[in-house]
Every structure is written in structure tokens, then in C-alpha cells.
Amino acid sequence: RAVLRKASALEYKIHRRALRKEDFINYIQYEVNLLELIKKRRARIGYSFKKDEIEYSILHRVHSLFNRATGKWKDDVQLWLSHVAFCKQWNAKHQLSKVFSTMLAIHSNKPALWIMAAKWEMETRLSSESARHLFLRALRFHPECPKLYQEYFRMELMHAEKQRKEKKEFEQAKMDLEEFNYSEEILNGEMARIVYREASQKIKGVEFQLAVLSIAKLFDFTQDLQKEILENLQARYADDPLTWDYMARRELELGSLQPPEHATKQMKVSEMAQREERCSAVFDEAVRAVPTEDMWKCYITFCLERYNRKTNSKELKQKRLERTLSVFSKAHECSLLSEALYKQWLQLLLDSSLSEKAVEVAEAATRHFRQSVETWQMRLQVLIQLKRDDVTQCFKEAIKHVNSKGTLPLWTLWVEWSEGTNSKEDTEALYQRSLHATTPAESVTMKEMYLDWTYRNCGYKKVKRLFTSLCENRPFSLDFFRKMIQIEKEQESCKMLNLREYYERALREFGSTNTDLWLDYIKEELSHPQGKPENCGSIHWRAMKMLQGDLVEDFVSKYTLLQAGHL
Numbered sequence: 001r002a003v004l005r006k007a008s009a010l011e012y013k014i015h016r017r018a019l020r021k022e023d024f025i026n027y028i029q030y031e032v033n034l035l036e037l038i039k040k041r042r043a044r045i046g047y048s049f050k051k052d053e054i055e056y057s058i059l060h061r062v063h064s065l066f067n068r069a070t071g072k073w074k075d076d077v078q079l080w081l082s083h084v085a086f087c088k089q090w091n092a093k094h095q096l097s098k099v100f101s102t103m104l105a106i107h108s109n110k111p112a113l114w115i116m117a118a119k120w121e122m123e124t125r126l127s128s129e130s131a132r133h134l135f136l137r138a139l140r141f142h143p144e145c146p147k148l149y150q151e152y153f154r155m156e157l158m159h160a161e162k163q164r165k166e167k168k169e170f171e172q173a174k175m176d177l178e179e180f181n182y183s184e185e186i187l188n189g190e191m192a193r194i195v196y197r198e199a200s201q202k203i204k205g206v207e208f209q210l211a212v213l214s215i216a217k218l219f220d221f222t223q224d225l226q227k228e229i230l231e232n233l234q235a236r237y238a239d240d241p242l243t244w245d246y247m248a249r250r251e252l253e254l255g256s257l258q259p260p261e262h263a264t265k266q267m268k269v270s271e272m273a274q275r276e277e278r279c280s281a282v283f284d285e286a287v288r289a290v291p292t293e294d295m296w297k298c299y300i301t302f303c304l305e306r307y308n309r310k311t312n313s314k315e316l317k318q319k320r321l322e323r324t325l326s327v328f329s330k331a332h333e334c335s336l337l338s339e340a341l342y343k344q345w346l347q348l349l350l351d352s353s354l355s356e357k358a359v360e361v362a363e364a365a366t367r368h369f370r371q372s373v374e375t376w377q378m379r380l381q382v383l384i385q386l387k388r389d390d391v392t393q394c395f396k397e398a399i400k401h402v403n404s405k406g407t408l409p410l411w412t413l414w415v416e417w418s419e420g421t422n423s424k425e426d427t428e429a430l431y432q433r434s435l436h437a438t439t440p441a442e443s444v445t446m447k448e449m450y451l452d453w454t455y456r457n458c459g460y461k462k463v464k465r466l467f468t469s470l471c472e473n474r475p476f477s478l479d480f481f482r483k484m485i486q487i488e489k490e491q492e493s494c495k496m497l498n499l500r501e502y503y504e505r506a507l508r509e510f511g512s513t514n515t516d517l518w519l520d521y522i523k524e525e526l527s528h529p530q531g532k533p534e535n536c537g538s539i540h541w542r543a544m545k546m547l548q549g550d551l552v553e554d555f556v557s558k559y560t561l562l563q564a565g566h567l
Contacts, residue, residue, distance in 0.1 A: 006030065014065070021076070024069040031062045032086065062086065063095055074106050077113075084116070093125065104137075111145045114138035118155065128159040146208045149199035153212055156192035157219050163187055164221065189222050196229065206237040210246055244286035245298040251278040269313045276306055280323060287330075293338055296331040300341055303327050304348075321352060332364060339369050343378055355386050370401045377409055384417055391417065399437065408442040415449060424457055435473075444477045451480065455487050463487060464498075471505060478514065481506035496530035511546045515555040518543040519562060 010030055013023040035058055042048060066083040073079055080103045087096035100117040107113050114134060122131035135152040142148055167182050185191075196212055213229045216222040237243045252275050283299040303324040311317055328345045331337045337345070342365040349358040362379035369375040376398035383391045395414045399407060411434040418427045431450040435443050447470050455463040467484050485502045488494055503521045510517055522539050525531040540559065547555055561567040 003034065014068070019072060021069065021073055021079075024065055024072075028062055028065050028069075028082075028086075031058055031065070034058060035062075035090075059090060059092065063092070066099075070102070077107060077110070080107070080113075088120075088124075096120070097125075104134075108141050111138060111142050111148050114142075114148065115151045118151065122155055122158065128155070128162070131155050132159075144202050146199075146203050146205075146211070149195065149203060149208070150211050150215060153192050153195045153199070154215050156195055157189055157215065157222065160186055160189045160192065160221070161219055187221075189219070189225055192216075192222075193225055193228070196225070200232060206233065206240045206242045209233045209237065210242065213246075239290055241286070241290060241292065241295040241298050244282070244290060244295065245302070248279045248282035248286065248299075248302065251275055251282060254278075269311075269316050273316055273319060276320070276323075283327075287334075291334060291336065293336045296327075296334070296336045297338065297341065299327055300324070300331065300344070304344065307348075321348075324348065325352075325354075332361075335368070337368070339365070339372055339375055342368075342375065346378060346382060350382065350385070358382050359386065359388070366398075366401075371403065373402055373406045373409055376402060377413060380410070380413055380417075384413075391421075404437060405439055405442075408438055408445060411438055411442075411446060412449065415446075415453070419453060427453070427457075440475055443473075444475055444480065448477060448480050448483060451483055451487075460487065460491060467502075474509075476509055478506065478510050478517070481509075494528070496524070496528045496532075499524055499528065507542075507546075511543070512548050513551070515543075515547060515551050515558060518547075518555060519558055519567070522559070522562065 007030070010023070010027040013020075014027060016023075035055060038054060038058075063083075066079075066086065070076075070079055070083060080099070083099050084096065084103075087093075087099060100120070104113060104117060114137070118131040118134040118138070121127050121134060132152075132155070135148065135155065138148050139145075139152070163182060164187050167187065199208070199212070209229060209232065213226060213233070216226045216229060233243055233246070254275065279302065283302065287295050287299060303320070307317075307320040307324050309320075325345075325348070328337070328341070328348075331341070332345075342361065346358055346361055346365070349355075349361060359382060362382045365375050366372075366379050376394075380391065380394055380398065383394055395410070398410050402410065415427065415430055415434060418430050422430075431446065431453065434446045435450070438446055451463060451466060451470070454466050463484075470480075481502055485499060485506075488498050488502065503517070503524070506517055507521070518539065522536050525535050525539065526533050543555055544552060558567060
């Protein structure tokens with residue numbers, strides 16, 4: 001009865017004049033949950049009869065609901081995919097075929113859906129012919145889609161592999177193969193070769209060639225095809241760094257002459273060192289042939305990957321480090337190192353305790369990227385870390401070269417360093433200087449830091465005078481005022497008069513956009529020993545006048561909670 005009552009209520013909702021997608025989804029979800037419940041109960045009591053009357057009628061209802069929903073909201077791809085997932089879950093192959101057919105007629109502009117349909121035909125229905133037909137249809141809509149060609153290429157190789165396995169099994173069973181009519185061309189992946197040649201004419205770029213090559217390498221009968229792709233890659237994209245990167249890394253995969261079971265640990269290390277040397281030789285040739293920043297980046301990335309690999313051999317680790325540092329130096333000499341790579345080089349030098357070299361590299365980086373805040377920051381961090389004497393000089397040089405708009409990270413780093421190194425007078429002078437040197441928006445952060453430092457080092461009276469002085473120049477941040485309110489509260493003789501002044505200053509700046517500030521002010525009047533609860537009414541009235549838009553409702557609800565004692 002409960003099931004009937006619930007199903008009837010859901011059924012009524014989908015027969016309204018104004019249909020809603022959520023009603024269909026809820027009904028479908030209810031029916032799917034019911035099916036799962038029936039499945040569990042059948043398993044528990046071991047009852048397997050009357051499936052036609054129970055499950056099949058529910059399945060039929062769910063399919064008709066999905067059909068109505070997808071007919072009404074055709075553009076909702078997620079709804080179509082939910083129907084596909086349901087069909088797969090309940091093994092409704094005939095129904096799923098219809099769903100794919102209708103969905104692709106409407107959403108023919110989405111290559112991923114074509115690939116999904118073809119994959120299902122190939123892997124579930126074991127129909128290579130249907131999958132091929134779908135890929136060919138898809139390519140009529142998307143003649144230059146690399147992903148479609150890649151998956152079509154993979155499908156043809158899978159079909160060839162499947163036929164090779166079938167033939168082998170029949171041969172082992174000593175069956176007559178003439179009636180099966182296996183084509184040698186298809187068995188050798190000739191269809192995939194045709195797909196590749198067709199794709200190569202339409203899709204340019206080394207990435208596609210490498211993607212196809214990686215697919216071909218998954219199959220053990222594609223040596224000739226791999227050779228053709230490789231030759232094509234070298235002929236058409238000889239000047240592309242990715243081609244050289246692939247050719248160099250390929251040396252790592254070349255097998256050793258020594259059988260693995262007879263190889264000692266030392267022999268394995270030696271073998272790996274030789275492979276890496278061969279890779280380096282190819283990369284050396286590459287940077288001579290294609291002397292670009294991207295090419296050097298590929299070489300350095302390879303060296304760093306090898307260096308970061310774990311190994312118990314100290315000799316191999318040292319070789320990798322020397323090679324990496326050497327490549328960094330050569331790229332630097334050619335002036336083809338990017339800013340990010342300078343950073344990696346510096347980190348490597350510091351990790352290897354080569355501090356003098358790190359200082360030289362940091363200086364060179366700032367010569368190449370004079371306008372970059374990150375590069376100067378990097379150099380200054382190195383000098384601070386090594387406790388060098390020329391830190392102040394370097395800070396001055398950095399501020400001189402970088403535009404004032406982005407200097408905030410440099411000023412924060414400078415004052416933080418000065419706090420731990422210089423006298424209070426020097427640090428205060430630096431804070432004062434930073435307020436004039438940074439842009440108004442960035443000076444907000446410096447004001448907060450200045451206030452905090454003054455309180456920690458010079459006490460309450462000094463910070464109060466500073467606050468009054470800083471309030472003369474906008475802009476401010478809310479945290480700036482909150483910091484001063486917090487400082488006042490920490491005093492033994494916390495005066496409500498001072499707190500009112502700070503709250504009033506803050507409300508002049510942020511009263512129209514911040515409800516919490518008004519509520520905190522009201523709480524302060526209620527809870528402070530010197531507070532005047534009778535002021536709360538006027539504060540509330542001012543808040544209602546000053547706050548904008550939906551913030552008024554937000555304030556009213558929070559104020560009601562405060563009065564009820566829940567806030």
C-alpha cells in the first residue's frame with residue numbers, strides 16, 4: 001500500500017500541465033531504488049519467480065519515464081547519460097541501442113558521445129562492424145577531431161588483435177580456417193594504417209602523432225606501423241622539441257643485452273647509467289639542432305625527473321646531479337632559461353649545499369628578469385637564508401627596478417627581515433617608507449603589519465598614536481580596525497570610549513557592506529562594563545538606514561537571534 005501510495009503521488013506530478021524535470025528524476029530514482037530493494041530481497045529469501053510481473057514491468061516504466069523526460073528536455077546530456085547508465089546496469093542491450101541512436105541524432109556535435117557508443121558496440125556487443133560504422137559517421141560530423149581518430153585507430157587494432165586470437169585458437173583446435181576467411185591485411189593492422197594515414201593528412205601537430213604511436217605500442221603486432229609513424233614524425237616534425245624529447249626518452253626503453261635474472265645490482269646500475277648517457281647524447285644533439293627555450297626545458301625536465309628518482313647507488317645519484325647542473329649552466333649560457341627554471345635551478349643548488357653558486361645564479365636571474373617581482377623575491381630569500389651582508393643593498397636594487405604596482409611582496413619580505421635583524425628605529429623608518437612607496441591598495445596590508453609590529457615592540461600608547469596618524473590616509477581594511485579594537489580589549493583598563501571611536505571609524509568605511517560590524521558594536525555596548533545598552537536602539541536604527549540591499553534582512557535575522565540569546 002505504501003509503494004502504491006508513493007508511486008501514485010509521483011505519477012500525478014508527471015501528469016501536470018506544467019511539467020518539471022525534478023518530478024521525473026524523483027520518480028525514476030524511486031523506481032530504481034525499488035528495483036534494488038527487490039533484488040536484495042530476492043537474494044535474501046532465494047525467490048526467483050514472477051520476474052516478468054515484477055521487475056520487467058518496473059523496468060518498462062523506468063524506460064518510458066526516461067523517454068518522456070529526454071523527449072521533453074532534449075538538450076540535457078546528463079539525463080541521456082543517466083538513461084545509458086541505467087540500461088547498462090540492467091543489461092538492456094536492445095533498449096540501449098535505441099537510446100544511443102536517438103541521443104546521437106540530437107547531440108551529434110559531441111565527439112565524446114560518439115566514442116562512448118562505439119566503445120559499447122565494440123566491447124559489449126562485440127560488433128566491430130557497428131563500431132566502425134559509428135566512427136565513420138562521427139568523422140563526417142567532426143572531420144578534424146584528434147580524439148575520434150585516436151579511438152578509431154585503437155578500435156581497428158583491437159579488432160585485428162581479436163581476430164588474431166581467434167585464428168590462433170582455431171589453429172590449436174586444428175579446425176579448417178578457410179570457412180572463416182581471415183584476411184592477412186586486417187590481421188596485420190592494415191585498417192588501422194589506413195585510419196592513421198587519413199588522419200595524418202587532416203590533423204597537424206606532433207601531439208597527435210605521439211598519441212597514435214603510444215596506442216600502437218600497446219599491440220605486439222604493430223612494429224611496421226610504429227616504424228612508419230616514427231619515420232613520419234621525424235620527417236614532418238624534426239624541428240619540434242616534443243619529437244626530440246620522445247626520441248631521447250625512447251633510449252631508456254631499449255632493452256638490455258644481459259638477461260634480467262643474471263644481472264647483478266652493479267650491472268643494473270651500469271646499464272641504467274649507459275641508457276641515461278644515450279638519452280643525454282640525443283638531447284645534446286637536439287639543443288644544437290633546435291636551440292629554443294622549449295627544447296632546453298624538455299632536456300632539463302628529463303634531467304630533473306631522473307635526478308628525483310630513488311636509487312641506492314650514490315655514484316648514479318652524483319652523475320645525475322652533475323648532468324642536471326651542467327645542463328642548467330649550458331642553457332643559462334645560451335640565455336634560454338625561463339624564470340620558472342631559474343627557480344628550480346636555485347632550489348637544486350641550495351638542496352645540494354652549493355650556496356656560492358646559488359648566489360651567482362640568483363643574481364643572473366635578476367639580470368635576465370629585472371621587472372619580475374618573483375625573481376627578486378627568490379634572490380632575496382637566498383641571501384636571507386645564507387645570512388649575507390648585502391641583503392639591504394639587494395632590497396634597494398629590487399625596489400628600484402620593479403614597478404611600484406607589484407612591490408608589496410618585496411616590502412613585506414623586507415620588513416619581516418628587518419624586524420629580526422635591524423634596530424627598531426630602522427624598521428620603523430622602513431615601515432614609513434613602505435607606506436609611501438606602495439600603491440594605495442597595497443599600503444592597506446602594510447598598515448596592518450605596521451600596527452601589529454608597533455604594538456608588539458613599542459606598546460599601547462605608541463600604537464594608539466600610530467592608529468590616529470594612519471587614519472588620515474585612506475584606504476583601510478576591516479582587519480586594520482579589528483586589530484585596533486582587539487588591542488584595546490587586551491588592555492587592563494579597556495575604555496568603552498576608545499572602542500566607540502574605533503567602531504565609529506570602521507562603520508564610516510564599512511558600515512554599508514558589513515552586518516557583523518554593527519552586531520559586534522551592539523554586543524560591545526551590551527557586555528562592556530562601561531557600555532550603554534540604551535545606545536543599541538540608535539545603533540540598530542543607523543544600521544537599518546546604512547546597510548544595502550539584502551544585507552538589511554540578514555542584519556534583522558541576526559539581531560533577532562542576538563536578542564533571543566542564540567548569537
